[in-house]
Amino acid sequence: xxxxxxxxxxxxxxxxxxxxxxxxxxxxxxxxxxxxxxxxxxxxxxxxxxxxxxxxxxxxxxxxxxxxxxxxxxxxxxxxxxxxxxxxxxxxxxxxxxxxxxxxxxxxxxxxxxxxxxxxxxxxxxxxxxxxxxxxxxxxxxxxxxxxxxxxxxxxxxxxxxxxxxxxxxxxxx
Numbered sequence: 001x002x003x004x005x006x007x008x009x010x011x012x013x014x015x016x017x018x019x020x021x022x023x024x025x026x027x028x029x030x031x032x033x034x035x036x037x038x039x040x041x042x043x044x045x046x047x048x049x050x051x052x053x054x055x056x057x058x059x060x061x062x063x064x065x066x067x068x069x070x071x072x073x074x075x076x077x078x079x080x081x082x083x084x085x086x087x088x089x090x091x092x093x094x095x096x097x098x099x100x101x102x103x104x105x106x107x108x109x110x111x112x113x114x115x116x117x118x119x120x121x122x123x124x125x126x127x128x129x130x131x132x133x134x135x136x137x138x139x140x141x142x143x144x145x146x147x148x149x150x151x152x153x154x155x156x157x158x159x160x161x162x163x164x165x166x167x168x169x170x171x172x173x174x
Contacts (some may be wrong), residue, residue: 076153077132078111078122079139081146086117094119104142108135109157125153 068074082097098110098121105123113120123139126132132148139146 072155073152074127074155076151077126077129077148078124078151078153079132079136079146080120080122080149081139081143082121083118086114086119089119094121097121101143105139122149122151125157127153 081101082094084094094112098112101121101123102108102110108123109125111122113122124132124135126135129148136146136148
């Protein structure tokens with residue numbers, strides 16, 4: 001019984017091995033270079049791209065552009081230095097805190113914001129969180145509790161401030 005099973009197994013393996021060696025297509029050489037073909041102009045469309053879609057999508061995009069132009073703000077990031085409840089802090093102490101920071105880090109925009117019921121001191125204007133990390137690393141040496149927060153950035157804040165405007169404290173409603 002074992003001899004029959006062993007013989008069948010050998011026959012099956014020999015048959016299977018023979019099946020894998022048969023090639024149905026012989027390899028063919030390609031005369032054109034793929035990169036050269038990519039560089040050739042497309043004669044079918046003559047280089048024009050047409051996007052077919054719902055026209056309401058384009059209307060929605062135009063509406064979003066118009067809204068963003070009017071608002072002049074975009075979501076971005078700042079570094080938060082300090083946050084305190086209005087019942088525990090006085091404006092004079094916040095202004096001294098901001099002044100001390102501006103002396104230590106000249107050229108970094110500082111914002112004193114009121115977000116009910118807290119005052120927040122935030123600095124910098126960044127489009128992405130990754131852009132804010134180098135400033136955070138510098139600031140953490142003197143302000144270890146600082147961290148990056150999401151905030152609305154006004155386009156006017158991205159302009160280089162005049163020397164007089166750099167000394168004033170900006171109170172931002174956002």
